Amino acid sequence: MSHPIDAILDRIDAGQGRALDRLMELLRIPSISTDPAHADDCETAADWLVAELTHLGFDASKRATPGHPMVVAHGGAGARHVLFYGHYDVQPVDPRRLWNRDPFDPAIDQTPRGAVIRARGASDDKGQLMTFLEACRAWKDETGALPCRISVLFEGEEESGSPSLVPFLEANREELKAEIALICDTGLHDDRIPAIVTTLRGLLGEELTIEGPDRDLHSGQYGGPAMNPARVLTRILGRLHDDQGRVQVPGFYDGVGELPDDVKAGWDDLGFSTEAFLGEVGLSHAAGERGRSGLEMLWSRPTAEINGIWSGYTGKGFKTVLPSKAHAKVSFRLVGGQDPLRLREAFRDWVIAQMPPDCHVTFQGHGAGPASAMSVDGPVFAAAQAALTEEWGQQATFVGGGGSIPIAGYFQSVLGMESLLTGFAKDDDQIHSPNEKYDVESFRKGIRSWARILGRLAD
Amino acid sequence: MSHPIDAILDRIDAGQGRALDRLMELLRIPSISTDPAHADDCETAADWLVAELTHLGFDASKRATPGHPMVVAHGGAGARHVLFYGHYDVQPVDPRRLWNRDPFDPAIDQTPRGAVIRARGASDDKGQLMTFLEACRAWKDETGALPCRISVLFEGEEESGSPSLVPFLEANREELKAEIALICDTGLHDDRIPAIVTTLRGLLGEELTIEGPDRDLHSGQYGGPAMNPARVLTRILGRLHDDQGRVQVPGFYDGVGELPDDVKAGWDDLGFSTEAFLGEVGLSHAAGERGRSGLEMLWSRPTAEINGIWSGYTGKGFKTVLPSKAHAKVSFRLVGGQDPLRLREAFRDWVIAQMPPDCHVTFQGHGAGPASAMSVDGPVFAAAQAALTEEWGQQATFVGGGGSIPIAGYFQSVLGMESLLTGFAKDDDQIHSPNEKYDVESFRKGIRSWARILGRLAD
Numbered sequence: 001m002s003h004p005i006d007a008i009l010d011r012i013d014a015g016q017g018r019a020l021d022r023l024m025e026l027l028r029i030p031s032i033s034t035d036p037a038h039a040d041d042c043e044t045a046a047d048w049l050v051a052e053l054t055h056l057g058f059d060a061s062k063r064a065t066p067g068h069p070m071v072v073a074h075g076g077a078g079a080r081h082v083l084f085y086g087h088y089d090v091q092p093v094d095p096r097r098l099w100n101r102d103p104f105d106p107a108i109d110q111t112p113r114g115a116v117i118r119a120r121g122a123s124d125d126k127g128q129l130m131t132f133l134e135a136c137r138a139w140k141d142e143t144g145a146l147p148c149r150i151s152v153l154f155e156g157e158e159e160s161g162s163p164s165l166v167p168f169l170e171a172n173r174e175e176l177k178a179e180i181a182l183i184c185d186t187g188l189h190d191d192r193i194p195a196i197v198t199t200l201r202g203l204l205g206e207e208l209t210i211e212g213p214d215r216d217l218h219s220g221q222y223g224g225p226a227m228n229p230a231r232v233l234t235r236i237l238g239r240l241h242d243d244q245g246r247v248q249v250p251g252f253y254d255g256v257g258e259l260p261d262d263v264k265a266g267w268d269d270l271g272f273s274t275e276a277f278l279g280e281v282g283l284s285h286a287a288g289e290r291g292r293s294g295l296e297m298l299w300s301r302p303t304a305e306i307n308g309i310w311s312g313y314t315g316k317g318f319k320t321v322l323p324s325k326a327h328a329k330v331s332f333r334l335v336g337g338q339d340p341l342r343l344r345e346a347f348r349d350w351v352i353a354q355m356p357p358d359c360h361v362t363f364q365g366h367g368a369g370p371a372s373a374m375s376v377d378g379p380v381f382a383a384a385q386a387a388l389t390e391e392w393g394q395q396a397t398f399v400g401g402g403g404s405i406p407i408a409g410y411f412q413s414v415l416g417m418e419s420l421l422t423g424f425a426k427d428d429d430q431i432h433s434p435n436e437k438y439d440v441e442s443f444r445k446g447i448r449s450w451a452r453i454l455g456r457l458a459d
Numbered sequence: 460m461s462h463p464i465d466a467i468l469d470r471i472d473a474g475q476g477r478a479l480d481r482l483m484e485l486l487r488i489p490s491i492s493t494d495p496a497h498a499d500d501c502e503t504a505a506d507w508l509v510a511e512l513t514h515l516g517f518d519a520s521k522r523a524t525p526g527h528p529m530v531v532a533h534g535g536a537g538a539r540h541v542l543f544y545g546h547y548d549v550q551p552v553d554p555r556r557l558w559n560r561d562p563f564d565p566a567i568d569q570t571p572r573g574a575v576i577r578a579r580g581a582s583d584d585k586g587q588l589m590t591f592l593e594a595c596r597a598w599k600d601e602t603g604a605l606p607c608r609i610s611v612l613f614e615g616e617e618e619s620g621s622p623s624l625v626p627f628l629e630a631n632r633e634e635l636k637a638e639i640a641l642i643c644d645t646g647l648h649d650d651r652i653p654a655i656v657t658t659l660r661g662l663l664g665e666e667l668t669i670e671g672p673d674r675d676l677h678s679g680q681y682g683g684p685a686m687n688p689a690r691v692l693t694r695i696l697g698r699l700h701d702d703q704g705r706v707q708v709p710g711f712y713d714g715v716g717e718l719p720d721d722v723k724a725g726w727d728d729l730g731f732s733t734e735a736f737l738g739e740v741g742l743s744h745a746a747g748e749r750g751r752s753g754l755e756m757l758w759s760r761p762t763a764e765i766n767g768i769w770s771g772y773t774g775k776g777f778k779t780v781l782p783s784k785a786h787a788k789v790s791f792r793l794v795g796g797q798d799p800l801r802l803r804e805a806f807r808d809w810v811i812a813q814m815p816p817d818c819h820v821t822f823q824g825h826g827a828g829p830a831s832a833m834s835v836d837g838p839v840f841a842a843a844q845a846a847l848t849e850e851w852g853q854q855a856t857f858v859g860g861g862g863s864i865p866i867a868g869y870f871q872s873v874l875g876m877e878s879l880l881t882g883f884a885k886d887d888d889q890i891h892s893p894n895e896k897y898d899v900e901s902f903r904k905g906i907r908s909w910a911r912i913l914g915r916l917a918d
Contacts, residue, residue, distance in 0.1 A: 034775060094774065220662070221861055221862060221890070223861065238694040301683055305682050318766070319493065
């Protein structure tokens with residue numbers, strides 16, 4: 001099948017307005033997966049995607065899980081079979097007051113750096129997944145068909161640890177297995193250079209609750225003899241890192257290897273400026289392990305972070321209370337061969353060993369995904385690299401990823417399938433933060449990038 | 460003036476029902492002083508007290524302050540002049556869901572330990588201050604007059620650090636100075652023994668906010684190189700105590716003396732059981748400074764407590780956020796000659812010295828009151844001790860107090876006036892906690908106690 005790529009690209013540019021309208025529709029659905037109050041919205045987003053895919057000629061359906069539904073679709077024909085993955089769920093929006101507008105009432109903002117689509121999920125991941133659907137639309141409208149055999153998997157629990165993902169992959173191995181997975185949930189390098197992510201950090205999430213007295217106490221009446229769980233919690237979490245920035249959980253670095261020299265050299269060639277990267281968010285000093293470069297801290301070193309902590313009186317004014325409970329949410333970014341489940345036990349044992357008399361700790365797990373590394377040989381990687389270089393006028397590069405896209409690891413372990421991760425987000429997209437945005441340029445050139453990649457795959 | 464005390468006590472018993480109704484009225488006013496949303500309720504409570512005092516023949520008025528109003532009243536005649544102090548403001552009620560009923564819809568609950576008045580403020584301090592007003596009422600109704608010259612000062616900011624108190628005392632020295640202050644904001648010893656508190660701990664409240672990145676960050680995108688303020692806060696607060704339970708702020712123990720042998724002996728005679736005391740709230744181990752008795756930890760040793768801490772995502776589920784800010788409310792109970800304002804600076808310096816690059820800390824003070832010790836010679840202490848012993852059938856004892864009633868220190872420093880602190884609260888009143896209560900017996904015998912004390916003062 002011939003494919004006049006230029007005509008397809010022109011069609012994409014001409015259809016920008018309508019493509020943006022469709023993205024806005026999806027962004028208006030507040031599909032926050034971590035908040036049970038938004039479960040219906042997740043269903044609505046899944047239904048919306050099924051309708052879109054059906055309209056594009058896919059055989060699409062919503063699949064129930066114990067959590068939020070999956071969307072699965074199949075379309076096109078040919079020897080080459082790719083599986084595109086994205087997620088339709090989004091992060092919570094708090095603190096709401098820091099948003100300049102309703103996070104679920106998207107709009108195009110003109111900024112000094114160009115036009116942006118402002119809404120929760122604009123970049124992570126609704127804007128990105130729509131770049132692929134719009135590329136498929138342009139192919140279908142221009143040529144009457146999809147350029148190759150394409151399966152689609154959209155998840156609704158990516159922001160809450162993907163609890164249903166592995167069982168779903170295991171239950172649908174045959175249907176979902178393809179030559180390679182295409183994942184659009186990453187960013188450009190340095191906001192300019194098209195990047196293919198070849199390593200990803202894993203993620204382990206833990207919530208702990210320390211209980212002391214059986215009720216809140218008056219700090220004058222009991223302060224002194226009564227143990228304060230907030231004191232215990234801060235003491236433990238205050239010891240999570242040593243003075244060198246290394247995590248103190250025993251065995252934490254088991255399976256963490258040193259970077260191969262050639263990879264390290266390649267990263268050095270990227271000319272990454274840690275100062276500039278941190279300067280974007282009002283910081284200036286690399287706070288990770290001493291003696292590591294900024295890119296190592298982001299791409300090849302594991303971390304421990306306190307994502308949330310709360311105890312006692314947090315309202316206005318003051319309350320001389322000695323709280324009965326203290327809570328924290330902690331997460332670990334994992335690399336290399338770190339075993340998430342073994343580390344979960346190591347962390348829990350480490351905390352339990354520090355419990356004083358009269359204090360009791362309970363844990364809740366929030367996801368445990370291993371790190372992953374792609375083998376980048378093979379025609380799809382080459383085709384994608386060439387197509388991205390063509391579209392962006394910069395040599396597409398292989399980079400590491402600081403984030404966690406556990407699906408890539410699961411595609412390897414469950415389906416024996418490599419993943420090609422590329423995306424068009426920028427460092428200042430403020431994903432997971434107030435005022436998340438996605439550049440209109442990222443959206444347009446993202447669609448064009450996928451159109452080109454699909455074209456080369458169809459050759 | 461003769462005073463048939465028995466007739467007055469009979470009148471008190473006969474009038475129990477109406478006295479409880481009046482207390483309930485006051486308890487229905489949600490006068491939470493720390494919450495600006497309840498400012499009008501504080502005004503309402505003050506107005507209610509002015510009306511009550513006026514009805515009892517006092518010349519009563521509400522006095523404006525920069526914060527919540529004071530209530531001042533004068534009544535009676537005679538050579539002896541006492542000033543009664545109490546506070547009409549109450550603690551916040553959160554966590555609201557742990558209350559068995561609306562905290563501001565009081566009711567009498569029958570419990571295995573007897574009837575209790577259940578409501579926020581029932582014990583601290585509305586129930587206690589009403590014992591004095593009801594004693595005055597009985598005297599007036601039975602004899603037509605108050606037994607001696609009585610002034611009253613009710614404050615509405617005791618639970619929020621009494622910011623307006625010292626300026627008000629200084630501006631009204633002559634009007635408020637009396638022979639001695641009577642303060643009803645303390646408890647029975649061991650729920651049985653009438654107690655006069657002769658030492659009180661001071662209180663220093665501090666709120667700190669540590670700021671790092673200029674926005675919440677994605678822990679995958681920035682985790683590693685970006686400093687996390689929650690990590691800094693837990694590291695600092697985790698070092699507040701050493702392994703011996705001693706506070707690590709430099710100079711913290713300056714002015715903290717050892718207990719005189721006779722006082723220590725007197726405390727030992729009380730037969731206080733730390734295990735039983737802690738057992739009431741589900742604890743078993745004394746968590747204060749090693750080598751100190753439970754009573755020392757409560758009455759003669761200073762403390763540092765985390766009253767509240769919060770940062771990042773604290774909702775349901777999980778959010779891999781790297782928070783931009785971390786907050787804590789911390790308070791210190793002070794003893795002996797510890798200087799609250801000097802310690803505030805010492806604490807702030809100690810925190811600031813631990814700030815890493817890229818983190819900035821700001822502080823908000825929440826009250827700073829010194830510890831106080833009464834000189835217990837003088838006729839009023841003797842009269843009160845005798846009257847209390849008579850009413851409760853147990854030798855009234857001089858004890859220390861773990862709480863902070865800064866007013867006693869201010870009466871000494873500003874008005875040169877000693878304070879006699881006695882009260883009828885019990886350890887299980889759950890003041891500052893959900894389901895606060897005041898025993899009906901405390902209320903009744905409290906009224907009778909004040910009637911007897913006033914009788915002896917009138918002699």
